[in-house]
Amino acid sequence: MKTPTWIALGILMAVGTVATFLAPPAPAFQVPDLARLVFFHLPCALTSALFFVSAPYFAFRYLRTEDRRWDLRAEAAMEIAVVTGILTLATGIIFSKVQWGAWWNWDPRQTSYLLVMFISAAYFAVRAAYGDTARRAANAAAYSMASVLPVLFLIFVYPRLPMVKSLHPNVIAEGGFDSVYRGVFYSMFALVFVACLGLFRFRYRVGLIEMLVDDSDAELANRDRIAAPGVVRPVALSPESRKATK
Amino acid sequence: MKPLLVVEGLSKRYGRQSLFQNVSLELARGDVLVVTGANGSGKSTFLRCLVGLETQDRGTVTFDGDPRTFWGFSAIDQAVYANLTVAEHLEFTADCRGVEANVRFWLERIGLAAFADRPAGLLSTGMRARLKLALAAQAGPQILALDEPGAALDADGIALIDDLVREQAERGACILATNDPAERRYGNLELAIGT
Amino acid sequence: MRKEWRTEFRNPSILLAGLLFSLGSMMAISLAAFSTKLSGTLGAGLYWVALLFASLLTAPRRFTNEEEQRTGDLLRLVARPHSVFWGKALWVLAELAANAIVLAGTFLLFTGQNVAQPGIFAVGLFGTVLALAGATSVSGAMASRARQSTGLAATLALPLLLPIIFLGMAALRTGLGDGVVENGWRSAVGLVGYGIASLAVGPYLFAAVWKR
Numbered sequence: 001m002k003t004p005t006w007i008a009l010g011i012l013m014a015v016g017t018v019a020t021f022l023a024p025p026a027p028a029f030q031v032p033d034l035a036r037l038v039f040f041h042l043p044c045a046l047t048s049a050l051f052f053v054s055a056p057y058f059a060f061r062y063l064r065t066e067d068r069r070w071d072l073r074a075e076a077a078m079e080i081a082v083v084t085g086i087l088t089l090a091t092g093i094i095f096s097k098v099q100w101g102a103w104w105n106w107d108p109r110q111t112s113y114l115l116v117m118f119i120s121a122a123y124f125a126v127r128a129a130y131g132d133t134a135r136r137a138a139n140a141a142a143y144s145m146a147s148v149l150p151v152l153f154l155i156f157v158y159p160r161l162p163m164v165k166s167l168h169p170n171v172i173a174e175g176g177f178d179s180v181y182r183g184v185f186y187s188m189f190a191l192v193f194v195a196c197l198g199l200f201r202f203r204y205r206v207g208l209i210e211m212l213v214d215d216s217d218a219e220l221a222n223r224d225r226i227a228a229p230g231v232v233r234p235v236a237l238s239p240e241s242r243k244a245t246k
Numbered sequence: 247m248k249p250l251l252v253v254e255g256l257s258k259r260y261g262r263q264s265l266f267q268n269v270s271l272e273l274a275r276g277d278v279l280v281v282t283g284a285n286g287s288g289k290s291t292f293l294r295c296l297v298g299l300e301t302q303d304r305g306t307v308t309f310d311g312d313p314r315t316f317w318g319f320s321a322i323d324q325a326v327y328a329n330l331t332v333a334e335h336l337e338f339t340a341d342c343r344g345v346e347a348n349v350r351f352w353l354e355r356i357g358l359a360a361f362a363d364r365p366a367g368l369l370s371t372g373m374r375a376r377l378k379l380a381l382a383a384q385a386g387p388q389i390l391a392l393d394e395p396g397a398a399l400d401a402d403g404i405a406l407i408d409d410l411v412r413e414q415a416e417r418g419a420c421i422l423a424t425n426d427p428a429e430r431r432y433g434n435l436e437l438a439i440g441t
Numbered sequence: 442m443r444k445e446w447r448t449e450f451r452n453p454s455i456l457l458a459g460l461l462f463s464l465g466s467m468m469a470i471s472l473a474a475f476s477t478k479l480s481g482t483l484g485a486g487l488y489w490v491a492l493l494f495a496s497l498l499t500a501p502r503r504f505t506n507e508e509e510q511r512t513g514d515l516l517r518l519v520a521r522p523h524s525v526f527w528g529k530a531l532w533v534l535a536e537l538a539a540n541a542i543v544l545a546g547t548f549l550l551f552t553g554q555n556v557a558q559p560g561i562f563a564v565g566l567f568g569t570v571l572a573l574a575g576a577t578s579v580s581g582a583m584a585s586r587a588r589q590s591t592g593l594a595a596t597l598a599l600p601l602l603l604p605i606i607f608l609g610m611a612a613l614r615t616g617l618g619d620g621v622v623e624n625g626w627r628s629a630v631g632l633v634g635y636g637i638a639s640l641a642v643g644p645y646l647f648a649a650v651w652k653r
Contacts, residue, residue, distance in 0.1 A: 118599075130586075301652075317518065321514075343519050
C-alpha cells in the first residue's frame with residue numbers, strides 16, 4: 001500500500017478509536033466503560049482466525065506448485081495471525097481482570113486461544129529448524145496443514161462443547177449487540193482487517209525482495225566462478241586407455 | 247533415439263556458495279557419464295539431485311518411468327540396515343520396488359553367498375559396498391548412478407564394477423562420480439564439476 | 442511393516458523404552474495412590490500422562506531413526522512415500538496399542554479402579570491410540586531431517602495432540618465413572634474420527650516432506 005493509503009488508514013483507525021466512545025457504556029459489565037474493549041478484542045480475534053485459516057491454504061498451494069511465493073504468503077499470514085492473536089489475548093486478559101477479577105482464570109476460551117498460540121510458535125520452530133530453503137518451506141507447509149484440525153477444534157469447536165462451561169460471552173452466536181454496538185463493531189472490524197491485509201501484503205513483498213536479493217547475491221558471489229560448464233564434453237577413448245582398465 | 251535422461255539448467259547452492267550452476271546434458275542408451283571434480287566440489291550432490299535425494303534450486307531432470315526402478319544408486323556414505331541380513335536386504339528392496347528379488351543370483355554375483363544370513367552391521371566396509379551395488383543394480387535400472395564405486399573394494403570388487411558398468415551400458419546408461427583414473431576410463435562423456 | 446518388525450525385534454530398544462516407561466510410571470502412580478481411591482477424572486488424567494509421554498518417547502523415533510542411522514536415503518530410493526508412511530504408522534499403532542493395553546491392565550490392577558462404562562473406555566482407548574499414532578507419525582516425519590530432530594518432534598507433536606488430549610480425557614473419565622455418558626460417547630467417537638482423519642491426511646503430508 002502506498003504511503004497516503006497508510007496515512008489514511010492511520011487517520012481512520014484514530015477516528016474509529018474515538019468512535020468507540022460514541023457507543024454507550026454497557027451496564028451489564030463490571031466496569032461499563034471498559035466494555036468498549038470488545039471493539040478491539042473481537043476484530044483482532046476474527047482477523048487472527050481468518051489469517052490462521054488462510055495460512056494452510058497458502059501452504060497447500062506451495063506443496064502443489066513448489067512456488068516459493070506461496071511459502072512467503074503462508075509465513076506472512078502466520079505472522080499476522082500471531083500478532084493479532086497476541087493482541088486478542090492481551091485485550092482478553094484486561095477484560096478478564098476487569099470483568100472476572102483475575103488476569104487469567106483458565107477459562108476454556110482463554111486457554112484454547114493460548115494453545116492456538118503454542119501451535120503457531122511450533123510453526124516458527126519448524127521454520128527455524130531447517131537451513132535448506134526447500135525443506136524449510138515443505139516442512140512448514142506440512143505442519144501448517146497438519147495443524148488445521150487442532151486450530152479449528154480449539155477456536156470453533158471446543159469452546160462450544162456442551163460439557164465446557166465458559167464465562168466468555170458469545171455475542172456473535174447468541175446476540176447481545178444492539179444496533180449502535182453492531183455498527184461500531186463492523187466498522188472497527190473492517191478497519192482492523194484492511195490494516196492487517198496491508199501489513200500482510202507489505203510483509204509478503206519484503207519476503208519477496210529478500211528472496212530476490214538472496215538469489216542475485218549468490219549469483220554475484222559466484223559470477224567469476226564457473227561452477228560447471230554448460231555442455232558435457234565428450235571424451236575420446238583410445239584403444240590403449242581402454243586396455244588399461246582391464 | 248529418444249534420450250533416457252534430459253537435464254536442463256540444473257543449479258544447486260548451499261547458502262551463497264554455488265556447487266554447480268546451469269548444467270545441461272542428455273544421456274542416451276550406451277552412454278557412460280563420468281562426473282569428476284575436487285573433494286567438496288559437488289559431485290555427490292549432483293548425483294543426488296539427479297536421483298531425487300536432493301532438490302535442486304533451479305533446473306529440471308526429465309526421464310520416463312518409475313524412479314524406483316529407473317534409477318539404481320549407490321554411494322560410499324549410503325547406509326544399510328544394521329539388523330537386516332544380506333538376503334533380507336535384497337528381499338526388502340525388491341519387495342518395495344515390485345520386482346523379482348533373485349536373491350540367490352545376486353548373492354553369487356556379489357560374492358556374498360556365504361554371508362547371506364549375516365546382519366549387514368557385521369559386514370566389512372567392502373562387503374557392504376558390494377551389497378549396495380547389488381541393491382542398486384537389482385531392478386535392472388535404466389540408469390545406474392554410482393558415487394565413488396571403487397572405494398573400499400578389492401580386485402574382485404573392481405571386476406564386479408567393470409561387469410556392472412559394461413552390462414549397464416548395453417541396457418541403458420551409467421553415471422559415475424569419481425576421481426579414480428581407472429574408473430574415468432569407463433566414460434565416453436565427462437562432466438567436470440567445480441572447475 | 443515387515444522390515445520394521447524385523448529390525449525392532451532384533452534390537453528392541455525403542456519398544457523396551459516405551460514398555461519400561463509405561464510400567465515405571467504406572468508403578469509410581471499406584472504407589473502414590475496407595476491408600477487413596479482415585480476419582481475417574483484423576484485416574485484418567487494420570488493414565489493419560491503416562492500414555493502420552495510413552496508415545497512421545499517412542500513414536501517419533503520410528504522416523505527420526507531412519508535419518509540418524511542414515512538409512513533414509515535407501516528407503517527413499519526404493520519405496521513409495523505412502524508405503525513408508527503406512528509401514529511406520531501401522532507399526533506405531535501396534536506399539537501404542539500394546540503400550541495402552543499394558544498401561545490399562547496395570548493401572549486397573551494396581552489402583553483398583555472400576556471401569557463404570559466399559560464400552561466408552563474401550564472405544565476411547567481405541568480412538569486415543571488411533572489419534573496418537575496419526576499425530577506422532579506426522580510430527581516424527583516432519584522432524585526427521587531437522588537439526589534437532591528429537592526435540593523438534595516432541596515440540597511439533599504436543600500442539601497437534603491438544604484436541605486428542607481433551608477428547609481422550611473426557612472419554613476415559615466417563616469410562617471410569619465421572620461425567621455424563623452421552624458426552625463420553627461423543628468424545629470417544631470424536632476421538633476415533635480425529636484418528637481416522639489424521640491417518641488419512643498423514644500419507645499426503647508425509648509425501649510432501651519425505652523426499653525433500
